[in-house]
Amino acid sequence: MLEAKGITKVFRTGFLGRQKVVAVDNVSMAVRKGEIVSLVGESGSGKTTLCRIILRLITPTSGAVFYDGREVTRLRGKELKWYWSKVHGVFQDPYAAFHPFYRVDRVLYQVFNLLPPTSYEEKKRLVHEALTSVGLRPEEVLGKFPHELSGGMRQRVAIARCFILKPELIIADEPVSMLDASTRMGIVRLFRDFRDLNNSSVVFVTHDLGLAYTVSDRILIMYKGRIVEEGDPVEVMEHPNHPYTRRLREDVPLMYRKWEGF
Amino acid sequence: MAEPLLIGLNLRAFYRLKMGGVRAVDGVDITVPRGSIVGLAGESGCGKTTLVNVLLANVRPPLELLGGSVLLDGLDVLKMSRDEVRKKVWGVKVSYVPQAALNALNPTKRIIDLIRDAVRQHTPATDQEIVSMCKRRFEELNLPFDSIYRYPHELSGGMRQRVIIATSTLLNPQLLFVDEPTSALDVSTQKQVLRMLLDIKNDRIIDSIVFVTHELPLLRQIASHVYIMYAGKIVEYGPAEEILLEPQHPYTKALMYSVMTPEPESRQRGIISIPGEPPSLISPPPGCRFHPRCPHAMDICRTREPALVELRSGSGVACFLHHSKEAA
Numbered sequence: 001m002l003e004a005k006g007i008t009k010v011f012r013t014g015f016l017g018r019q020k021v022v023a024v025d026n027v028s029m030a031v032r033k034g035e036i037v038s039l040v041g042e043s044g045s046g047k048t049t050l051c052r053i054i055l056r057l058i059t060p061t062s063g064a065v066f067y068d069g070r071e072v073t074r075l076r077g078k079e080l081k082w083y084w085s086k087v088h089g090v091f092q093d094p095y096a097a098f099h100p101f102y103r104v105d106r107v108l109y110q111v112f113n114l115l116p117p118t119s120y121e122e123k124k125r126l127v128h129e130a131l132t133s134v135g136l137r138p139e140e141v142l143g144k145f146p147h148e149l150s151g152g153m154r155q156r157v158a159i160a161r162c163f164i165l166k167p168e169l170i171i172a173d174e175p176v177s178m179l180d181a182s183t184r185m186g187i188v189r190l191f192r193d194f195r196d197l198n199n200s201s202v203v204f205v206t207h208d209l210g211l212a213y214t215v216s217d218r219i220l221i222m223y224k225g226r227i228v229e230e231g232d233p234v235e236v237m238e239h240p241n242h243p244y245t246r247r248l249r250e251d252v253p254l255m256y257r258k259w260e261g262f
Numbered sequence: 263m264a265e266p267l268l269i270g271l272n273l274r275a276f277y278r279l280k281m282g283g284v285r286a287v288d289g290v291d292i293t294v295p296r297g298s299i300v301g302l303a304g305e306s307g308c309g310k311t312t313l314v315n316v317l318l319a320n321v322r323p324p325l326e327l328l329g330g331s332v333l334l335d336g337l338d339v340l341k342m343s344r345d346e347v348r349k350k351v352w353g354v355k356v357s358y359v360p361q362a363a364l365n366a367l368n369p370t371k372r373i374i375d376l377i378r379d380a381v382r383q384h385t386p387a388t389d390q391e392i393v394s395m396c397k398r399r400f401e402e403l404n405l406p407f408d409s410i411y412r413y414p415h416e417l418s419g420g421m422r423q424r425v426i427i428a429t430s431t432l433l434n435p436q437l438l439f440v441d442e443p444t445s446a447l448d449v450s451t452q453k454q455v456l457r458m459l460l461d462i463k464n465d466r467i468i469d470s471i472v473f474v475t476h477e478l479p480l481l482r483q484i485a486s487h488v489y490i491m492y493a494g495k496i497v498e499y500g501p502a503e504e505i506l507l508e509p510q511h512p513y514t515k516a517l518m519y520s521v522m523t524p525e526p527e528s529r530q531r532g533i534i535s536i537p538g539e540p541p542s543l544i545s546p547p548p549g550c551r552f553h554p555r556c557p558h559a560m561d562i563c564r565t566r567e568p569a570l571v572e573l574r575s576g577s578g579v580a581c582f583l584h585h586s587k588e589a590a
Contacts, residue, residue, distance in 0.1 A: 042448040135537070150539055180305040181476055185520040185535035192533060207448065210479075213524035215533065237524050251449040253479035255506065255523045259453070262460060262483050 001201060002031040002054065002087070002169055007063035009049050023049040024060070025225035031169060031201050036192065038204040038212030038233075040248075041222035050222070051171050051205045055089045056080060085114040088167035090158050092174035097158055098146035104157050105142050111164045130163035134190055152183035159190050166198055173205040188215055209252050213237055221245050265336075267437055267470050268294040268317065273330035275316050278323070284543045286312035288494035290330075291570065294437065294487075299463060299471045301485035301502060303478060303517070305540050309494040310474050311361065314439050316340075317472075318358055319347045335436060353384035357430035357468075361441040364422040367414040374410040377429050384433060395432050402467065403428050403458060420451030424458050431462055436469040438462075443473075444480065456484050478521050482506050490514045493541050493551040496570055500577025510579045513552045550582070558583055 009024040024046040031037050041047040053060045056075055064073045072083050091097050098107055108127050112118065118126075128138045134156040146154060155175060162170055172191060176184040191202050192215060206212055212219045213233045221229040221242065228242040240246045253259075270292040277284040286309040294300050304310050312325065319339040321327045332339050339351055352358075360366070367376060374393070381392050393410075400407045405428055409417055417425065423443055430438060440459065444452040462468055473485060481488055485502040490511065498511040509515045516536040522528055538555040541547055547554055553563040562582050570580040 152539055180540075181478070181517055181520045182305060182536050183539060184522075185533055186537070188522075189533045189535045208522065209449075209524045210522035210528065214522040214528050233524075234526075234529070247450060249524065251453045252524055253449075253452070253456075253477070253483050254525055255479045255482050255518075255521050256525050256527050259483055262456075 001033045001068060003066045004029050004050070004054060005064050005066070007050060007053055007060045007065070009046070009053060009058070010061045022225055024053070026063070027222075027225070027227050028063075029220060029227060029230075031203060033168075033201060034195065034199045035218060036195060036202045036204070036216045038206060038216040038219045039222055040206060040209055040212045040219055042207050045222045046225040047205050047222050048173055051089075051173050051203070054203075055087065055171055056083060057089075081114055085165060086167055087169045087171065088162055088165055090155075090162065090170060090172040090175050092177055095146065095151075095154065098154065100146055102145075103142075104144055104146060104149065104154075107157065108160060108164065111161045114165060126164050127160075130160040131157075133163045134160045135186065136160070152179050152187065155179065155187055156190070159187070159194070162194060167200060168198075169201045169203070170194070171203045171205065174207070175204070176211065177206070177208065191215075209248055221248070264296050266293045267296045267335055268292075269333045270313075270317055271331050271333075273313065273316050273332070274328035275312060275321065275325055275330075276328060277312075277325055279544075282544045285494050285546070286325075286543055287316055290491075290494075290496050292317070292489055292496065292499075294470050294472060296469055297463070298486045299459070299473055299484050301481035301488040302472060302474045302491060303476060303481060303488060304491035305476055307540055307543070308491045309543070310491055311441060313491070314358070314441060314472070314474060318356060318439065319351060320358075348383065353381070353433045353435060355435055356437045356439065357433075357435040358439045359427055359430050359441065359443060361445070361474075363426050363443075364414075364419055364446070367422070367426075369414055372411055372413055373417075373425060373429075376414075377410065377432070380429065381432060392432075396429075399428050399432055399467075402465065403461065418451070420447050420454055423447065423451075423455050427455070427458060427462070431467050434467070437472065438468050438470075439472045439474070441474040442476075445475075452480075456480065460484055478506055478517060479523055490517070493546055494543055495551060495580065497552065497581070498577075498579045499570075500574075504577055510573065510584055511552075511581050512556045512558055512583070516555075550580075 005028050007024050007027045011021045011023055013019045013021060027050060039047050052058045054065055056072055059074055064071050075083050109123060112123050131138045131141060136156050141149060141157060176187050179187060194200060195202050204212060216233055219233045219236055220227050223244040229236060229245045237249060240249055270290060273287050273290045275287040277286060290313055302310050317332055334355055339347060377396060378392050381387055396410050397407050405424055409425055414422060444455050459471060463471055481502060488502045488505040489499040490497050492513050498505060498514045509518050519534040536555055541551060549565050550563040550568050553559040560582060568580045568582050568585060570578050571585060572578040573584060
């Protein structure tokens with residue numbers, strides 16, 4: 001469904017852009033319909049850059065992204081709007097996704113700009129329905145400002161946008177890393193429920209190997225701008241090939257086994 | 263058995279705010295045995311950090327103490343004046359590495375200047391003495407000594423955190439409090455920091471550690487005892503392995519089920535979520551504070567607060583489910 005081919009992104013920094021940083025280095029990946037894929041990597045591995053390229057927020061230095069066989073790497077205008085109605089992003093810090101001066105209603109109603117026009121009554125109905133689907137009572141969030149909601153609630157509002165838009169692919173960049181343990185699972189579950197309901201695909205971009213392992217159908221391990229390992233989560237954890245994956249597996253704190261020497 | 267290093271009894275503290283009092287610590291008993299690593303776990307806003315401040319006798323407005331006592335190695339620290347505490351307790355008996363300490367360093371000063379300022383708060387020492395103290399401690403912990411002549415930004419996050427922890431042990435305190443020491447670090451650096459904490463305890467550089475976090479797997483790796491805090495109260499405590507693998511309180515169970523680790527147990531269990539969010543501490547729910555989210559809530563839970571009852575020697579739980587078992 002979604003295919004990225006040979007994506008490279010070079011950022012230039014320093015005086016006159018003389019220093020180059022290769023954030024993503026010749027990466028190819030694909031996402032199939034109805035699949036939950038996790039892109040795992042530590043900070044600086046290029047996973048967020050790759051996800052911003054897929055979301056068409058930035059353009060790659062080279063390579064191309066295809067959606068349903070159609071190239072979307074440099075879409076603009078009407079066509080970009082079409083693409084964004086199919087592929088939607090949910091980000092780490094729901095605070096940053098909300099303009100602090102506007103009520104949360106605005107974030108929800110803005111989604112309708114990506115959809116064919118409908119009446120206000122219909123929009124209102126859809127907003128209420130979406131909020132209920134993500135476990136919020138419409139009256140407890142509508143009319144509020146972002147700072148009046150907790151982090152978990154803001155992330156739920158962000159996901160409610162998906163329930164209105166019904167995209168075919170959600171790209172979720174560290175969607176639970178700022179949330180507390182007990183609210184984390186609820187959010188992860190929403191993504192899975194959304195997938196089950198709409199047969200959409202979800203890409204989790206995360207540093208959390210445990211999250212990736214627990215919920216995904218397939219994981220991709222990213223290291224220094226490259227995808228170094230890919231496959232079924234159980235398989236990858238049991239038989240990691242790349243040294244980085246092996247190190248990651250050894251260093252993640254576990255619940256049922258103690259580290260050697262600890 | 264030796265007397266515990268720290269005993270907190272019936273601690274109650276609240277924040278005085280315009281909209282009312284926030285009862286962040288509400289009747290907490292806590293014990294830190296000698297030679298232990300005590301994990302204090304709970305979600306943000308449950309009162310963990312406030313409890314640490316009370317135990318450190320660092321109670322300043324808007325935080326106010328309502329009652330309770332803290333015995334630290336025989337000293338009744340909550341009865342001491344702030345000046346006395348600064349001279350006789352902080353740095354010398356207890357040290358504290360607060361959350362996000364690695365971003366709180368003054369960027370215009372070298373590490374050694376920061377260490378000097380900190381040490382002089384507690385004891386008059388010459389520059390030379392301070393440098394030789396650093397040298398000894400850094401060598402013991404296998405840290406590069408020359409890093410003290412660098413500026414904070416020149417060190418990586420993990421190195422900065424290890425330097426801060428090493429520095430906090432310079433005056434040989436008996437007890438070290440660390441608050442989410444690894445939250446901003448990647449897993450490999452995190453492991454190094456945990457390794458170092460374990461080393462300073464095992465090498466007897468310090469006696470005991472109180473480790474505050476919301477990540478249970480971290481506690482599984484290094485804690486010997488665990489206290490679970492919810493909405494200003496301790497809901498369960500006991501030996502780490504027992505609490506983390508066979509929790510009794512529904513909240514601890516829920517926390518454990520929300521842990522996602524790359525282990526078969528975690529994947530087989532799948533996604534189990536608890537509804538709702540932690541309550542506001544301004545107007546906590548009546549009865550057991552967890553009852554609005556609890557799958558086993560009974561009538562009694564809505565009206566009466568369960569006491570923290572010792573189940574076995576050294577472990578206890580505050581839940582009516584287990585009280586009734588006791589009675590039967």
